[in-house]
Amino acid sequence: MPRTVPAIHLSEHAIDVAVVGDGPAGSALARQLTLHGADVVLFGEDRPWDATYTTWVDDLDGVSVIDAAAIWLHRFESVAVDFGWPMMVQRSYGVIDNQRLRSGLRDGVAHDIGRVVSASDTRARIVIDATGWPSGLDDADRCLVERDEMAWQTAIGVVVPEPPEGPLGKPTVMDFSDPHVPDDVDSPTFVYAFPVVDGWLIEETVLAGPAVDPDSLLPRLASRLGESVEHLLERAVRLERVRIPMGASVQTRPGRRHAPEAGMATVRFGAAAGMIHPATGYSIASSLRAVDRVADAVIKRLDRSGPANHAADIAAVSDAVWPRSLRRTRRLHDFGLEVLVGLDAAETRSFFQAFFELPVNQWGAYLRIDTPPGELARIMSSMFAQADWPLRLQLVTGNPRSLLAVLGL
Ligand SMILES: Cc1cc2nc3c(=O)[nH]c(=O)nc-3n(C[C@H](O)[C@H](O)[C@H](O)COP(=O)(O)OP(=O)(O)OC[C@H]3O[C@@H](n4cnc5c(N)ncnc54)[C@H](O)[C@@H]3O)c2cc1C
Secondary structure: OOOOOOEEOHHHOOOOEEEEOOOHHHHHHHHHHHHOOOOEEEEEOOOOOOOOOEEEHHHHOOOOOOOHHHOEEEEEOOEEEEOOOEEEEOOOEEEEOHHHHHHHHHOOOOEEEOEEOOOOOOOOOEEEEOOOOOOOOOOOOHHHOOOOOOOEEEEEEEEEOOOOOOHHHOOEEEEOOOOOOOOOOOOOOEEEEEEEOOEEEEEEEEEEEOOOOHHHHHHHHHHHOOOOHHHHHHHOOEEEEEEEEOOOOOOOOOOHHHOHHHOOOEEEOHHHHOOOOOOOOOOHHHHHHHHHHHHHHHHHHHHOOOOOOHHHHHHHHHHHHOOHHHHHHHHHHHHHHHHHHOOOHHHHHHHHHHHHHOOHHHHHHHOOOOOOHHHHHHHHHHHHHHOOHHHHHHHHHOOHHHHHHHHOO
């Protein structure tokens, strides 16, 4: 039975900042604003955080909203990948303890539990929409809602009581070895395997492609484990179904429908703002890393003297969420996503083989949404130089129009 929560009307809250959406992104921003002494309330449904959240450990270096050293359920100094043959990646990776992350990010934060129906009758000076993708606000700007051609990451995860024998019993970020099973899923898939709070998670994943039913990936997963789907489901502790928008559009300025002169506009943050990495589907580290910059922009606006200027508040904070330079970074990443979606299984393996052969600081920077665009362009050139000739041809001819757009031609 879905839990019912009260409806919240923002018109009843005369506050400086209303953060709507109490997932990791909204909770982090509300906490940072609270630490700055702002008059802020976090509004949300208090749903459990039961997705498996993992990230590269050093992506949280410098994050100030939480003690990043204290949020891990498990940390590994190296993790396995397989693109035809097994390799260990020497970079620290962690599985987050969601309970610790959640209580840390909510610590000291005023939290009003319920569902915000509308943000158009608000009395808050700034409303942050951190309701995930697509926005959970009924009157959200629909131009940001999912597009038909958008790429999705889809996965089915099965939690089993013990790690399996063989390679999938090791912490693995990407095992692209071929499961040798005829089925009707066209997209290449890989397996991701990690210990979680209630067992061992093994997840068959389409990195990016057209939306598919997660359950249609079960035969591949069962085949890799050498068992039937029925047997796998019988011994499963639970299933995790993943659907992440990979090409979610980025909000730069508020849409016309909610023009500030009409009395309302929100600033999006987290997954709601498309802060999802287009090559991984990850957004936890992206949101936590952006919190300082966005909170600073909010505080600066609140500290201004003189008459309130709602349009300028919204524009300044939106620009902190996606500064101009990071929008350029995003265009490069979007191009990378288009290339990935066009690759078949063999090309995908050779793409990632070349990718992980780059120096770790380079591929690590590629996997962050806030890498400066010049640095990202240099990494992409190195990647091109590293690729074999068939892959280079695919990179150049795959989508020439997007390539020209990225090059600004
Ligand atoms: C199964 C799964 C696994 C993932 N694994 C990873 C991972 O390993 N690493 C990683 O970096 N990313 C991962 N992601 C992607 C991404 O980080 C998560 O989706 C993350 O939860 C996004 O955080 P968020 O706070 O932006 O949005 P959400 O977590 O979606 O939070 C939005 C919140 O807003 C609330 N809300 C919605 N509408 C309203 C409303 N009208 N009023 C009040 N509240 C509302 C919802 O209840 C929800 O709690 C995963 C995603 C999924 C689905």
